[in-house]
Amino acid sequence: MTPSSSLDELVEALRCLPGVGPKSAQRMAYHLLQRDRRGADRLARGLDAALQLLHHCARCNSFTEAEVCERCLSSRRDASQLCIVEMPVDANSMEQTHAYNGLYYVLMGRLSPLDGIGPKELAFERLFARATDGVVKEVILATNFTNEGEATAHYLSELLHARGLKVSRIARGLPVGGELEFSDAATVAQALRERRDFV
């Protein structure tokens, strides 16, 4: 109850977490101190270890403890395909399909001028260096179909085309099991525009 410096500092420090405002930070601090001191200690240790050990994979830009991550080192993957995703979780989604066996490049974000995130912040030069290693033949753009993800895909496709690479974009359309009645008009329109020959 008395303003306590280390309590205030903890509340302030918790606000670095995305989506955590002053009220939740306070709630979290009290919860940790009152109900989960072991969890708090584990979190402190986890943060320390992650900060010390994790850095970007020299090839795919995702997080790894090694110089190059296991996936990039795998000899069973098709090095001629490079799939560009926004975040590591997106690569995980691709992996779960078991339909892709190429390599990845993780942007660690998306173009977002309003947040001050441009080509420099995302280090596009590293991506271009990676994509023009002579082995990559096709770049598959798998950024999200949000406005920002789309803008990022368009921007990258121009610059990658200019470097003589084949560039593709994952498809939009109705989801598997999707029904026209319950799909939004934009998705149905897109599915119509991108219709394929039925064989």
Add this chain to the structure above:
Amino acid sequence: MTPSSSLDELVEALRCLPGVGPKSAQRMAYHLLQRDRRGADRLARGLDAALQLLHHCARCNSFTEAEVCERCLSSRRDASQLCIVEMPVDANSMEQTHAYNGLYYVLMGRLSPLDGIGPKELAFERLFARATDGVVKEVILATNFTNEGEATAHYLSELLHARGLKVSRIARGLPVGGELEFSDAATVAQALRERRDFV
């Protein structure tokens, strides 16, 4: 992208925060590692310091770095009144009214049988020892008007009455500036039941 032990461990550790599920924990971990490493370090330091320095005030049970917190030590407060609140933030709300000058006791929770929180977990014996110090004349129950806060107030009032203390409960009714039209029926009914002589 390769499952990385320290990354997984950080994600897991973040889940000790209340209201943080697997998805948010992942988002938080990536945010900290990618965009706010200084914040992550500050959080680790803040957790360590708070765990080391903060403990319960011997008198009011709130968090403090000292043996007894400043508020309990203050000689300008009326030691005959003891206000019982659920959490330190509730005491702060009371303080902001500038209408109370007594002391506090912070339960650090509320009775919640479903979560396994009973009188033992809240250490009611400590509260009874505090309230029966011979100086306290009136105990003001200021737990929340939720089901659990109400149950806690009822439970405490019986046991405090049995110890010969005067026990009161903060009032329910319409908020200041409140309009009947926009108040819920239960609140209006309560305001009617607890009507006072108009002088």
